[in-house]
Amino acid sequence: MTGATPQQQQPPFKPADVLDARIMGDERTMYALFDYLRSNDPVARVEHPDYRPFWSLSRYDDIKRIGSENDRFLSAPRTVLVPAAFEEALLERFGTRNGLETLIHMDRPKHLKLRRVTREWFLPRSIASLTAEVQALSKEFVDKMQDMGSECDFVRDIALLYPLRIILSILGLPREAEATMLKLTQELFGGQDPSLQRGEGETAGLEVLNDFGAFFSEVIEDRKKNPKDDLATVLANAEVDGEPMNVLDQASYFIITATAGHDTTSATIGGGMKALLEYPGQLALWRDRPDIDSGAAREIIRWVSPVRHMVRTATEDLELHGRQIRAGDNIALWYPAANRDPEAFDHPNRLDLQRDPKAQLAFGYGSHMCLGQHLAALEVSCFFRELLPRLKHMELAGDPEWVKAIFVGGLKSLPVRYTLD
Ligand code: HEM
Numbered sequence: 001m002t003g004a005t006p007q008q009q010q011p012p013f014k015p016a017d018v019l020d021a022r023i024m025g026d027e028r029t030m031y032a033l034f035d036y037l038r039s040n041d042p043v044a045r046v047e048h049p050d051y052r053p054f055w056s057l058s059r060y061d062d063i064k065r066i067g068s069e070n071d072r073f074l075s076a077p078r079t080v081l082v083p084a085a086f087e088e089a090l091l092e093r094f095g096t097r098n099g100l101e102t103l104i105h106m107d108r109p110k111h112l113k114l115r116r117v118t119r120e121w122f123l124p125r126s127i128a129s130l131t132a133e134v135q136a137l138s139k140e141f142v143d144k145m146q147d148m149g150s151e152c153d154f155v156r157d158i159a160l161l162y163p164l165r166i167i168l169s170i171l172g173l174p175r176e177a178e179a180t181m182l183k184l185t186q187e188l189f190g191g192q193d194p195s196l197q198r199g200e201g202e203t204a205g206l207e208v209l210n211d212f213g214a215f216f217s218e219v220i221e222d223r224k225k226n227p228k229d230d231l232a233t234v235l236a237n238a239e240v241d242g243e244p245m246n247v248l249d250q251a252s253y254f255i256i257t258a259t260a261g262h263d264t265t266s267a268t269i270g271g272g273m274k275a276l277l278e279y280p281g282q283l284a285l286w287r288d289r290p291d292i293d294s295g296a297a298r299e300i301i302r303w304v305s306p307v308r309h310m311v312r313t314a315t316e317d318l319e320l321h322g323r324q325i326r327a328g329d330n331i332a333l334w335y336p337a338a339n340r341d342p343e344a345f346d347h348p349n350r351l352d353l354q355r356d357p358k359a360q361l362a363f364g365y366g367s368h369m370c371l372g373q374h375l376a377a378l379e380v381s382c383f384f385r386e387l388l389p390r391l392k393h394m395e396l397a398g399d400p401e402w403v404k405a406i407f408v409g410g411l412k413s414l415p416v417r418y419t420l421d
Contacts (some may be wrong), residue, residue: 017046114253164393172229181215209255339362392420
């Protein structure tokens with residue numbers, strides 16, 4: 001028989017595949033899906049029985065534009081894609097479908113006022129003053145790899161713990177808080193992954209948020225009574241418009257700082273290690289060239305793009321590539337798709353540590369652009385600066401495994417075998 005069967009003529013993907021955590025939880029299929037959407041359906045309408053409908057953008061220019069026009073495309077009331085049933089449970093419990101009200105969920109004017117509370121702490125010069133501490137922690141973790149002998153699970157033993165320790169240190173929380181924070185963050189972000197989920201259904205998700213709130217309420221009470229030189233003290237005693245910040249805003253602020261501050265960077269370091277093993281020439285280049293540290297770290301961040309999406313809500317009608325978006329419609333911005341757009345990057349699927357680091361969109365763009373971006377870049381560059389010159393050899397010692405998630409994604413396991421100096 002000749003010719004294609006009807007099955008072969010089916011498109012390989014459909015727009016609703018962005019909601020399939022198995023497709024999104026695997027690097028190769030996720031990028032194949034985005035390549036398909038970018039070429040065939042760049043403003044895709046997504047309909048799915050478990051989610052409210054939305055538009056899905058996969059081209060760099062569109063994502064940059066919608067992400068940065070913050071007065072026309074709002075971050076509230078729908079910031080991240082979660083199942084409609086969970087949104088309803090959040091609405092009932094907290095009065096909004098987002099549940100939390102953190103910086104990422106807010107718009108002007110409140111967003112600017114609250115962002116100002118910690119702005120100073122995350123400016124390049126403040127972050128640069130942490131360099132010695134971040135270097136010391138990098139050394140501690142590379143020493144740990146050495147102490148473990150010649151094999152480890154690079155994600156579980158190193159990448160998950162190193163950024164967590166740094167953000168907890170900035171917040172001023174003790175090392176004993178690490179296990180609790182790691183578990184709660186994984187339960188929050190790994191929502192679709194059975195191995196990370198707390199349990200089935202909406203109640204489990206609400207419990208995670210409650211536990212976060214309870215944990216940070218204690219910290220807030222403590223820092224009000226015993227102020228220290230840490231970010232927790234700044235958040236506990238902050239005033240907005242001359243009034244103390246309210247308790248829900250405070251707890252939400254802690255949650256966004258603590259969670260956004262480590263899972264993303266962990267995913268970047270884990271995915272970055274895998275990428276460097278796949279590109280030994282780039283690994284050798286970085287090892288020998290400390291002068292490219294900062295740009296190389298940002299290329300690794302482009303490569304991994306751990307935040308898969310954010311959602312905006314249109315305040316007015318808009319026509320985009322022939323599709324009619326209406327006021328009130330939700331639009332998902334897929335950052336990994338933007339970061340592999342061939343219109344924006346030469347050979348986007350090639351790791352190139354000397355590429356112009358400014359273009360990448362992994363931190364978003366506009367007034368919500370990642371507050372922790374300088375810290376994230378410092379953590380990535382210090383870690384690989386410590387590891388690479390000491391690394392004589394490294395290879396995979398098993399199959400990498402991915403977190404099944406559509407919001408913050410990355411590896412959950414990377415078994416490696418190595419020789420370290
Ligand atoms: C490679 C690591 C990281 C990536 C890829 C990343 C990515 C992002 C993205 C995409 C946004 C949302 C932008 C938007 O809605 O337009 C964001 C916001 C944010 N990130 Fe990061 N992030 C990283 C690391 C960090 C770190 C280390 C911190 C430290 C605390 C942090 C704190 C925040 C905060 C507080 C916001 C909310 C900012 C706002 O809405 O004004 N992030 N990040």
